[in-house]
Amino acid sequence: MKFTLQVEDPASKARAGFLETSHGTIQTPIFMPVGTAGTVKAVHQRELREDIKAQIILGNTYHLYLRPGLDIIQKAGGLHGFNGWDRPILTDSGGYQVYSLAGTGRKINEEGVVFKSHIDGGVHTFTPENVMDIQRIIGADIIMAFDECTPYPCDFTYARKSMEMTHRWLARCCTRFDSTTELYGHSQTLFPIVQGSVYKDLRIQSAETIASFGREGNAIGGLSVGEPAEIMYELTEVVCDILPKDKPRYLMGVGTPANILECIALGVDMFDCVMPTRNARNGMIFTTEGVINIRNEKWKDDLSPIDANLGGYVSTFYSKAYLRHLIKSDEMLGAQIASVHNLTFYLWLVNTAREKIMAGEFIPWKKEMENKLIQRL
Known part of the structure; x- marks a missing residue:
């Protein structure tokens, strides 16, 4: 994997670059649609490629x-062969899912995590070593180190101990990753994850430790878990100022369109979040002019396109009235149309941000978009 930084915005810390992988080049900043179980919910791979124009999932x-x-x-040749997606894939190590299993008998210790399957209650163990092995088999282009995502709120002592264990786990991840090879003929790369909860000194320590491992990219975890947005922005800026400029920075699980714009301005290159598809299924539609609750009565007779400015098949072909009818009727097609549209918007947002960074016009455009994004149409 190779990252090339092309342009830095003169009025902020925003950057534009590109990330070369065995399955194609990713232009940054980029949003990655979430395909948790090998599928982006309600979206075909053809729609991801041709309509949404996703570059990585x-x-x-x-x-x-x-x-x-x-x-x-x-047997399928990795996840690329199994789901038919021929572009880059990133896999989360499962650390966040293990965090979300708190209260189900999950046990965390130095060796790893013992947890019960949410499917059948079976007992399983994740360690830094076997998580590397599992991600080798899945075959993603970018794989994540095994970490502990601390809850919010979290006391300082627990946050420090958890961060230190995450660092020790990282050393074990690197040893295992570097002693094994890819299985399917394409290269894989490992990203460490910065932790430290909401404590600035811990975040600084973790970012410095993560950077010292010298991996090809770095991630910021443990944010967007309930803390105020202002804290998330403050800590993201602190960490981005430490992580190397010549390597991509991935802010995990973020977020709203406004969150993404703000964090691009702070120097983040990569994002993922379930929001565009989850909110789509509930009728929240992101558009270039503001946010729509498509269930509202005002859209019942509105035969205009969902978003005429956005481009993309579903956004310009289907009307607001028709989408409202489908969502109100609990028709499966409504969730599909809304999901494709919202993902199209998210990719449009980061692609336009990239264009504005390249042109030196990012901050004025960002302010204009943020004003639109607070509008509830």
């Missing part, structure tokens, strides 16, 4: 390990 180690399981994925 995300899968999840925890979910894919449990179902369909590693045997079938390996």
Whole structure:
């Protein structure tokens, strides 16, 4: 993997670059649609490629390990062969899913994590070593180190101990990753993850430690878990100022369109979030002019396109009235149209941000977009 930084915005810390992988080049800043179980919910791979114009998608180690399981994925030639996606894939290590299993008998210790499957209650163990092995089998282009995502709120002592254990786990991840090879003839790269909860001194320490490992890219975890946005922005800026400029920075699980714009301005290159598809299924539609609750009565007779400015098939072909009818009727097609549209918007947002960075016009455009994004149409 190779990252090339092309342009830095003169009025902010925003950057434009490109990331070369075995499955294609990714232009940054970029948003990665979330395909947790090997699929972006309600969206065909053709729509991801041709309509949404996704450049990379995300899968999840925890979910894919449990179902369909590693045997079938390996027989298919990895996740690319299994789901037919021929562009880059990133896999989350399962650390966040393990965090979300708190209260189900999950046990965390120095060796790893013992947890119960949400599917059948079976007991499983994740360690830094076997999580590397699992992600080798899944075959993603970018794989994540195994970490502990601390809850919010979290006391300082717990946050420090968790961060230090995450660093020790990272050393074990690197040792295992570097002693094994890819299985399917394409290269894989490992990203460490910065932790430290909401404590600035811990975040600084973690970012410095992560950077010292010298991997090809770095991630920022443990944010967007309930803390105020202002804290997320402050800590993101602190960490981005430490992480190397010549390597991509990935802010995990973020976020709203406004979050993404703000964090691009702070120097983040890569994002993922379930929001565009999850909110789509509930009738929240992001547009270039503001946010629509498509269930509202005002859209019942509105035969204009969902978003005439956006481009893309579903956004210009289907009307607001028709989409409202489908969503109100709980028709499956409504969730599909809304999901494709919202993802199209998210990719439009980061692609336009890139264009504005390249042109030196990012900050004025960002302010204009933020004013539109607070509008509830």
